[in-house]
Amino acid sequence: MQVTAKTGNLVAIKSVTDEDDLMITTTSGVTIRTAVNEMRVMGRNTQGVKVIRLGDNDEIADVTVVKIAEEDTLEIETEA
Secondary structure (H helix, E strand, C coil): CCCCCCCCCCCCCCCCCCCEEEEEEECCCCEEEEEHHHCCCCCCCCCCCCCCCCCCCCCEEEEEEEECCHHHHHHHHHHC
């Protein structure tokens, strides 16, 4: 990993599949959940994907992989 002023520090690396969601929580209490299959696929020489913007005094508190159960997928599809 090449860490630069533009990319910032590496916070977490997680092994995921297209069926997973990624949940990120900040120290200020903001939590986002995003589907992995909605993220751009990156090549080997890229600088990564920005998933969340942080405030000046905010930091990442936790990064979690959320496994989606089949029932959750059916529920989301029925609600839409």
